[in-house]
Amino acid sequence: MEIHKRSPCPVACALDIIGDKWTILVIRDLALGRQYFKEFLASPEGIATNILTNRLQRLKDAGIISALPDPGPIGRFQYRLTQKGQAMQAMIEAMAEWGLRYIEGTSKRLDPI
Amino acid sequence: MEIHKRSPCPVACALDIIGDKWTILVIRDLALGRQYFKEFLASPEGIATNILTNRLQRLKDAGIISALPDPGPIGRFQYRLTQKGQAMQAMIEAMAEWGLRYIEGTSKRLDPI
Protein backbone atom coordinates (compact mmCIF):
# COMPACT_ATOMS: atom_id res chain seq x y z
CA MET A 1 0.00 0.00 0.00
CA GLU A 2 2.79 2.41 -0.90
CA ILE A 3 1.78 5.88 -1.97
CA HIS A 4 3.24 7.29 -5.14
CA LYS A 5 3.92 11.00 -4.83
CA ARG A 6 2.76 12.77 -7.96
CA SER A 7 4.24 16.15 -7.11
CA PRO A 8 5.48 18.13 -4.10
CA CYS A 9 2.20 20.07 -3.99
CA PRO A 10 0.66 19.67 -0.53
CA VAL A 11 -2.80 19.48 -2.06
CA ALA A 12 -1.81 16.71 -4.44
CA CYS A 13 -0.05 14.81 -1.66
CA ALA A 14 -3.08 15.12 0.60
CA LEU A 15 -5.23 13.78 -2.23
CA ASP A 16 -2.95 10.77 -2.57
CA ILE A 17 -4.17 9.88 0.93
CA ILE A 18 -7.72 11.17 1.11
CA GLY A 19 -8.68 11.48 -2.56
CA ASP A 20 -11.66 9.14 -2.74
CA LYS A 21 -15.31 9.01 -1.74
CA TRP A 22 -14.89 7.17 1.57
CA THR A 23 -11.75 8.11 3.49
CA ILE A 24 -12.91 11.55 4.59
CA LEU A 25 -16.22 10.10 5.78
CA VAL A 26 -14.39 7.77 8.15
CA ILE A 27 -12.42 10.71 9.49
CA ARG A 28 -15.64 12.69 9.82
CA ASP A 29 -17.15 9.88 11.88
CA LEU A 30 -14.09 9.76 14.11
CA ALA A 31 -14.27 13.52 14.58
CA LEU A 32 -17.90 13.08 15.62
CA GLY A 33 -16.86 10.65 18.32
CA ARG A 34 -17.39 7.33 16.61
CA GLN A 35 -14.73 4.81 17.47
CA TYR A 36 -15.82 1.32 16.47
CA PHE A 37 -16.09 -0.63 13.23
CA LYS A 38 -19.79 -1.10 13.78
CA GLU A 39 -20.36 2.60 14.28
CA PHE A 40 -18.70 3.45 10.98
CA LEU A 41 -20.84 0.84 9.26
CA ALA A 42 -23.92 2.44 10.75
CA SER A 43 -23.34 5.80 9.09
CA PRO A 44 -26.02 6.64 6.56
CA GLU A 45 -23.74 6.39 3.52
CA GLY A 46 -23.45 2.63 4.02
CA ILE A 47 -19.78 1.87 3.58
CA ALA A 48 -19.01 -1.76 2.70
CA THR A 49 -17.04 -3.80 5.21
CA ASN A 50 -14.14 -4.50 2.89
CA ILE A 51 -13.82 -0.83 2.01
CA LEU A 52 -13.91 0.14 5.66
CA THR A 53 -11.19 -2.37 6.50
CA ASN A 54 -9.12 -1.03 3.63
CA ARG A 55 -9.54 2.62 4.65
CA LEU A 56 -8.81 1.97 8.31
CA GLN A 57 -5.60 0.24 7.26
CA ARG A 58 -4.56 3.07 4.96
CA LEU A 59 -5.31 5.69 7.60
CA LYS A 60 -3.30 3.77 10.14
CA ASP A 61 -0.40 3.49 7.70
CA ALA A 62 -0.61 7.21 7.09
CA GLY A 63 -0.51 7.94 10.83
CA ILE A 64 -3.92 9.59 10.78
CA ILE A 65 -5.60 7.15 13.12
CA SER A 66 -4.52 4.78 15.87
CA ALA A 67 -6.14 1.47 16.72
CA LEU A 68 -5.94 0.31 20.30
CA PRO A 69 -7.44 -2.87 21.70
CA ASP A 70 -10.74 -2.10 23.38
CA PRO A 71 -10.72 -2.77 27.13
CA GLY A 72 -14.22 -4.30 26.97
CA PRO A 73 -15.11 -8.00 26.68
CA ILE A 74 -15.52 -7.95 22.89
CA GLY A 75 -12.31 -8.40 20.95
CA ARG A 76 -12.33 -5.22 18.98
CA PHE A 77 -10.33 -2.10 18.33
CA GLN A 78 -10.94 1.41 19.42
CA TYR A 79 -10.06 3.77 16.60
CA ARG A 80 -8.99 7.32 17.31
CA LEU A 81 -7.67 10.27 15.41
CA THR A 82 -4.04 11.03 16.03
CA GLN A 83 -2.97 14.65 16.22
CA LYS A 84 -2.29 14.46 12.49
CA GLY A 85 -5.85 13.27 12.04
CA GLN A 86 -7.37 15.84 14.33
CA ALA A 87 -5.63 18.51 12.28
CA MET A 88 -7.80 17.52 9.32
CA GLN A 89 -10.92 18.81 11.04
CA ALA A 90 -10.40 22.33 9.74
CA MET A 91 -10.42 21.01 6.21
CA ILE A 92 -13.51 18.89 6.81
CA GLU A 93 -15.27 21.81 8.42
CA ALA A 94 -14.48 23.90 5.33
CA MET A 95 -15.95 21.14 3.15
CA ALA A 96 -19.07 21.03 5.30
CA GLU A 97 -19.55 24.77 5.09
CA TRP A 98 -19.16 24.70 1.35
CA GLY A 99 -21.62 21.84 0.99
CA LEU A 100 -24.18 23.47 3.23
CA ARG A 101 -23.96 26.68 1.30
CA TYR A 102 -23.87 25.33 -2.25
CA ILE A 103 -25.54 21.92 -2.34
CA GLU A 104 -29.27 21.73 -1.91
CA GLY A 105 -30.74 19.28 0.52
CA THR A 106 -27.76 19.11 2.83
CA SER A 107 -28.04 19.47 6.56
CA LYS A 108 -25.44 19.46 9.26
CA ARG A 109 -26.91 17.06 11.76
CA LEU A 110 -25.89 13.43 11.55
CA ASP A 111 -27.73 10.74 13.48
CA PRO A 112 -26.26 10.32 16.94
CA ILE A 113 -24.29 7.24 17.80
CA MET B 1 -23.45 11.94 -15.33
CA GLU B 2 -26.06 12.07 -12.59
CA ILE B 3 -24.87 12.19 -9.00
CA HIS B 4 -26.37 9.77 -6.53
CA LYS B 5 -26.76 11.37 -3.12
CA ARG B 6 -25.63 8.95 -0.42
CA SER B 7 -26.85 11.03 2.51
CA PRO B 8 -27.80 14.62 3.36
CA CYS B 9 -24.40 15.19 4.96
CA PRO B 10 -22.74 18.17 3.29
CA VAL B 11 -19.36 16.44 3.49
CA ALA B 12 -20.66 13.31 1.79
CA CYS B 13 -22.40 15.37 -0.87
CA ALA B 14 -19.27 17.39 -1.51
CA LEU B 15 -17.33 14.14 -1.87
CA ASP B 16 -19.83 12.94 -4.46
CA ILE B 17 -18.51 15.81 -6.59
CA ILE B 18 -14.88 16.19 -5.63
CA GLY B 19 -14.05 12.79 -4.09
CA ASP B 20 -11.26 11.61 -6.35
CA LYS B 21 -7.60 12.26 -7.00
CA TRP B 22 -7.97 14.76 -9.86
CA THR B 23 -10.96 17.08 -9.50
CA ILE B 24 -9.51 19.23 -6.74
CA LEU B 25 -6.26 19.61 -8.64
CA VAL B 26 -8.11 21.13 -11.58
CA ILE B 27 -9.83 23.55 -9.22
CA ARG B 28 -6.47 24.33 -7.62
CA ASP B 29 -5.07 25.18 -11.05
CA LEU B 30 -8.02 27.41 -11.81
CA ALA B 31 -7.56 29.16 -8.48
CA LEU B 32 -3.92 29.73 -9.41
CA GLY B 33 -4.98 31.48 -12.59
CA ARG B 34 -4.76 28.69 -15.11
CA GLN B 35 -7.53 28.79 -17.66
CA TYR B 36 -6.71 26.56 -20.60
CA PHE B 37 -6.75 22.83 -21.30
CA LYS B 38 -3.04 22.93 -22.09
CA GLU B 39 -2.23 24.66 -18.83
CA PHE B 40 -3.98 21.98 -16.80
CA LEU B 41 -2.10 19.31 -18.73
CA ALA B 42 1.16 21.06 -17.90
CA SER B 43 0.71 20.72 -14.14
CA PRO B 44 3.32 18.46 -12.58
CA GLU B 45 0.89 15.68 -11.66
CA GLY B 46 0.39 14.86 -15.33
CA ILE B 47 -3.35 14.44 -15.74
CA ALA B 48 -4.40 12.40 -18.78
CA THR B 49 -6.37 14.16 -21.49
CA ASN B 50 -9.42 11.93 -21.17
CA ILE B 51 -9.54 12.43 -17.42
CA LEU B 52 -9.20 16.18 -17.82
CA THR B 53 -12.05 16.26 -20.34
CA ASN B 54 -14.17 14.21 -17.97
CA ARG B 55 -13.47 16.41 -14.95
CA LEU B 56 -14.06 19.65 -16.82
CA GLN B 57 -17.42 18.28 -17.93
CA ARG B 58 -18.38 17.21 -14.43
CA LEU B 59 -17.33 20.52 -12.93
CA LYS B 60 -19.33 22.37 -15.54
CA ASP B 61 -22.35 20.17 -14.79
CA ALA B 62 -21.93 20.91 -11.10
CA GLY B 63 -21.81 24.66 -11.73
CA ILE B 64 -18.30 24.95 -10.34
CA ILE B 65 -16.68 26.18 -13.53
CA SER B 66 -17.77 27.97 -16.65
CA ALA B 67 -16.33 27.49 -20.13
CA LEU B 68 -16.44 30.43 -22.46
CA PRO B 69 -15.09 30.54 -26.01
CA ASP B 70 -11.68 32.14 -26.02
CA PRO B 71 -11.56 35.40 -27.99
CA GLY B 72 -8.16 34.50 -29.49
CA PRO B 73 -7.52 32.86 -32.89
CA ILE B 74 -7.29 29.34 -31.51
CA GLY B 75 -10.59 27.54 -31.11
CA ARG B 76 -10.49 26.83 -27.44
CA PHE B 77 -12.33 27.46 -24.21
CA GLN B 78 -11.42 29.67 -21.36
CA TYR B 79 -12.30 27.93 -18.10
CA ARG B 80 -13.08 29.90 -14.99
CA LEU B 81 -14.30 29.25 -11.50
CA THR B 82 -17.84 30.36 -10.84
CA GLN B 83 -18.67 31.85 -7.48
CA LYS B 84 -19.52 28.35 -6.31
CA GLY B 85 -16.08 27.26 -7.42
CA GLN B 86 -14.28 30.20 -5.89
CA ALA B 87 -15.93 29.34 -2.59
CA MET B 88 -13.97 26.09 -2.58
CA GLN B 89 -10.70 27.91 -2.12
CA ALA B 90 -11.04 27.98 1.67
CA MET B 91 -11.27 24.20 1.66
CA ILE B 92 -8.32 23.81 -0.68
CA GLU B 93 -6.30 26.22 1.40
CA ALA B 94 -7.06 24.12 4.48
CA MET B 95 -5.90 21.02 2.61
CA ALA B 96 -2.70 22.78 1.59
CA GLU B 97 -1.97 23.86 5.14
CA TRP B 98 -2.54 20.36 6.41
CA GLY B 99 -0.30 18.86 3.75
CA LEU B 100 2.47 21.36 4.35
CA ARG B 101 2.39 20.67 8.05
CA TYR B 102 2.02 16.89 8.05
CA ILE B 103 3.44 15.51 4.81
CA GLU B 104 7.16 15.59 4.32
CA GLY B 105 8.58 16.91 1.10
CA THR B 106 5.71 19.21 0.27
CA SER B 107 6.20 22.82 -0.73
CA LYS B 108 3.75 25.50 -1.58
CA ARG B 109 5.18 26.87 -4.76
CA LEU B 110 3.90 25.49 -8.03
CA ASP B 111 5.62 26.27 -11.30
CA PRO B 112 4.29 29.48 -12.82
CA ILE B 113 2.18 29.36 -15.94
Added chain:
DNA sequence: CTGTATCCAGCCGGATACTG
Protein backbone atom coordinates in the same frame (compact mmCIF):
# COMPACT_ATOMS: atom_id res chain seq x y z
C1' DC C 1 -19.92 -10.21 17.77
C1' DT C 2 -15.19 -7.98 15.27
C1' DG C 3 -13.02 -7.83 11.31
C1' DT C 4 -11.00 -9.98 6.94
C1' DA C 5 -11.06 -12.16 2.41
C1' DT C 6 -13.02 -13.42 -2.00
C1' DC C 7 -15.94 -12.99 -6.02
C1' DC C 8 -16.80 -10.22 -9.79
C1' DA C 9 -19.09 -6.35 -12.43
C1' DG C 10 -18.04 -1.88 -13.46
C1' DC C 11 -15.46 2.29 -13.24
C1' DC C 12 -10.95 4.68 -13.37
C1' DG C 13 -7.27 6.21 -15.80
C1' DG C 14 -2.71 5.86 -18.69
C1' DA C 15 -1.49 5.50 -23.49
C1' DT C 16 -2.68 6.52 -27.74
C1' DA C 17 -5.34 7.45 -31.87
C1' DC C 18 -8.36 10.45 -33.66
C1' DT C 19 -11.35 14.78 -35.29
C1' DG C 20 -11.60 19.62 -36.33
Added chain:
DNA sequence: CAGTATCCGGCTGGATACAG
Protein backbone atom coordinates in the same frame (compact mmCIF):
# COMPACT_ATOMS: atom_id res chain seq x y z
C1' DC D 1 -3.16 23.37 -31.51
C1' DA D 2 -7.92 22.07 -28.63
C1' DG D 3 -10.46 18.53 -27.16
C1' DT D 4 -12.66 13.80 -27.64
C1' DA D 5 -12.82 8.79 -28.09
C1' DT D 6 -11.18 4.11 -27.65
C1' DC D 7 -8.46 0.35 -25.96
C1' DC D 8 -7.61 -2.20 -22.00
C1' DG D 9 -5.22 -3.41 -17.48
C1' DG D 10 -6.03 -2.62 -12.78
C1' DC D 11 -8.40 -0.80 -8.98
C1' DT D 12 -13.02 0.12 -6.51
C1' DG D 13 -16.56 -1.39 -4.08
C1' DG D 14 -21.13 -4.07 -3.23
C1' DA D 15 -22.51 -8.63 -1.76
C1' DT D 16 -21.34 -12.25 0.65
C1' DA D 17 -18.70 -15.92 2.76
C1' DC D 18 -15.47 -16.66 6.03
C1' DA D 19 -12.33 -16.79 10.53
C1' DG D 20 -11.62 -15.81 15.46
